[in-house]
Amino acid sequence: MFKDLLIYNTVSKKKELFKPIVEGKVGLYVCGPTVYGHAHLGHSRPAITFDLVNRYLTHIGYQVRYVRNITDVGHLVNDADEGEDKIGKLAKLNALEPMEVAQMYTNSYRRNMAQLNVLPPSIEPTATGHIIEQIEVVKKILDAGYAYESEGSVYFDVQKYATDYEYGKLSGRKIEDLQANTRSLDGQDEKNSSLDFAIWKKAAPEHIMRWPSPWSDGFPGWHTECIAMSTKYLGEKFDIHGGGMDLMFPHHEAEVAQSCAALGHESVNYWMHNNMITINGQKMGKSLGNFITLDQFFDGEHEYLDQPYSPMTIRFFMLQAHYRSTLDFSNEALQAAEKGLDRLLKAVDTIGKIKTAKESTVSINEMIEKAYAAMDDDFNSPIAISQLFDGVRIINSLADEKESINGSDLAKLNKFYQEFVFDILGLQNVEANGGADDSKLNEVMDLLLTLRVEAKANKDWATADKIRNELTKFGFEIKDLKDGFEWKIND
RNA sequence: GGUACCUUGGCCGAGUGGCUAGGCAGUGGUCUGCAAAACCAUGUACGGCGGUUCGACUCCGCCAGGUACCUCCA
Numbered sequence: 001m002f003k004d005l006l007i008y009n010t011v012s013k014k015k016e017l018f019k020p021i022v023e024g025k026v027g028l029y030v031c032g033p034t035v036y037g038h039a040h041l042g043h044s045r046p047a048i049t050f051d052l053v054n055r056y057l058t059h060i061g062y063q064v065r066y067v068r069n070i071t072d073v074g075h076l077v078n079d080a081d082e083g084e085d086k087i088g089k090l091a092k093l094n095a096l097e098p099m100e101v102a103q104m105y106t107n108s109y110r111r112n113m114a115q116l117n118v119l120p121p122s123i124e125p126t127a128t129g130h131i132i133e134q135i136e137v138v139k140k141i142l143d144a145g146y147a148y149e150s151e152g153s154v155y156f157d158v159q160k161y162a163t164d165y166e167y168g169k170l171s172g173r174k175i176e177d178l179q180a181n182t183r184s185l186d187g188q189d190e191k192n193s194s195l196d197f198a199i200w201k202k203a204a205p206e207h208i209m210r211w212p213s214p215w216s217d218g219f220p221g222w223h224t225e226c227i228a229m230s231t232k233y234l235g236e237k238f239d240i241h242g243g244g245m246d247l248m249f250p251h252h253e254a255e256v257a258q259s260c261a262a263l264g265h266e267s268v269n270y271w272m273h274n275n276m277i278t279i280n281g282q283k284m285g286k287s288l289g290n291f292i293t294l295d296q297f298f299d300g301e302h303e304y305l306d307q308p309y310s311p312m313t314i315r316f317f318m319l320q321a322h323y324r325s326t327l328d329f330s331n332e333a334l335q336a337a338e339k340g341l342d343r344l345l346k347a348v349d350t351i352g353k354i355k356t357a358k359e360s361t362v363s364i365n366e367m368i369e370k371a372y373a374a375m376d377d378d379f380n381s382p383i384a385i386s387q388l389f390d391g392v393r394i395i396n397s398l399a400d401e402k403e404s405i406n407g408s409d410l411a412k413l414n415k416f417y418q419e420f421v422f423d424i425l426g427l428q429n430v431e432a433n434g435g436a437d438d439s440k441l442n443e444v445m446d447l448l449l450t451l452r453v454e455a456k457a458n459k460d461w462a463t464a465d466k467i468r469n470e471l472t473k474f475g476f477e478i479k480d481l482k483d484g485f486e487w488k489i490n491d
Numbered sequence: 492g493g494u495a496c497c498u499u500g501g502c503c504g505a506g507u508g509g510c511u512a513g514g515c516a517g518u519g520g521u522c523u524g525c526a527a528a529a530c531c532a533u534g535u536a537c538g539g540c541g542g543u544u545c546g547a548c549u550c551c552g553c554c555a556g557g558u559a560c561c562u563c564c565a
Contacts, residue, residue: 332502333514382513399530
């Protein structure tokens with residue numbers, strides 16, 4: 001019943017045939033945002049990538065439990081304010097409760113995701129809501145002998161772990177290479193080795209976010225939250241774990257190590273990593289100062305932006321590149337995506353206007369098969385989209401009655417576009433008529449443009465042109481159609 | 492410095508050992524009172540130098556350039 005689906009597994013560096021642990025069901029875990037700032041373009045890449053994965057798996061019949069966490073505690077910072085929690089730090093600057101800050105950015109993130117038509121996950125657990133589970137993970141690792149306590153903090157003993165398991169198998173790193181690099185981190189002298197990472201951290205006096213534990217009042221290490229939550233909601237073994245490539249090391253490597261240490265085996269069958277978005281060839285990141293928030297994209301308020309870009313343009317732009325490739329942002333590229341998307345969505349509308357004939361002179365099966373085959377080949381959305389564009393040509397020829405199609409083929413074509421464009425790719429039709437939901441405005445426009453049509457019928461070009469020119473001055477864009485008109489408001 | 496990856500036509504971006512990716516822009520055309528829009532048609536590109544091969548953009552080596560990770564970031 002299920003199709004053969006290939007997924008590129010970071011561990012094996014190969015495409016592997018997907019086999020779920022439980023027939024017909026998929027457990028999917030994706031690292032969500034750290035809520036200490038507004039979501040920027042970079043955040044939308046994993047969100048859209050795994051939204052596509054979620055949508056496609058669902059489409060082909062799987063029941064997906066999609067868990068995406070909210071990191072609202074736990075990132076140690078290594079800048080001037082050493083060892084402080086990012087969220088705690090910002091909260092003090094703003095004189096707000098840490099949870100208030102976390103909630104504000106969580107709300108903001110969810111709003112942006114909804115705008116991008118990213119479906120909400122099945123479960124969206126927060127790190128602060130799972131302190132007990134994380135403490136349990138730390139205890140298990142201590143009991144297993146792969147961690148040690150030092151000055152109220154608990155560190156994962158990488159050296160010890162490496163004698164029993166392979167540390168670095170996910171990221172392809174070798175212990176010796178890692179040791180060659182020295183680092184200066186907070187609490188370095190408390191650690192036996194620079195490779196060790198904190199799984200429980202004692203809170204400094206000024207640290208607001210803290211919880212009691214057997215070792216100290218403190219907070220869990222960043223890497224511990226995902227393993228605690230994925231185990232709780234998806235089990236000790238689950239199908240797919242996703243995230244950005246930048247999380248591969250150390251975060252995901254540490255997750256693998258912790259699950260082996262705590263559970264005695266690995267948890268994840270398929271590791272999937274999306275590539276980065278670049279801006280002027282460089283990664284977009286908070287610390288680089290070159291990031292553009294999603295809200296800025298949507299309203300065009302940023303020095304890099306020539307114009308606003310709709311959420312669907314952003315979404316389509318991302319889907320036109322494969323998730324494992326870097327994608328370079330530029331106004332030119334986004335404008336191209338905007339126009340291409342427009343053309344695609346118009347064609348989908350056009351399908352409804354096609355008249356059926358007795359015989360089909362076009363063949364659509366190959367296109368449909370190729371589009372699905374592309375998705376089955378490690379979610380190759382750009383190839384699938386190229387097939388959709390091939391179909392646009394067919395659709396337009398049919399609408400122009402240069403080709404013909406029979407009823408069952410037309411139904412098939414329609415189903416294919418509805419499902420592929422809306423359900424799988426998650427694209428949405430932007431509002432017609434400039435998004436004006438002001439019915440009075442619609443009536444007035446209808447009146448004026450109907451007058452114009454009448455003037456044209458009477459060959460009264462002066463009046464017809466006057467109406468169009470005046471409306472253009474007010475920022476309306478008027479288009480003549482064969483049997484009527486169309487208008488929109490230009491921003 | 493270590494590790495990995497990348498380099499495709501004006502721009503973005505797929506892909507393959509020999510067969511048109513696709514989008515945008517450009518060009519030509521159709522339609523239109525005009526205009527806009529729309530539609531149709533059109534582009535033999537794969538960083539450099541060697542090698543393997545009947546044949547390489549696709550495999551191997553070297554060189555150049557770039558990026559990411561190694562420390563918080565998707």
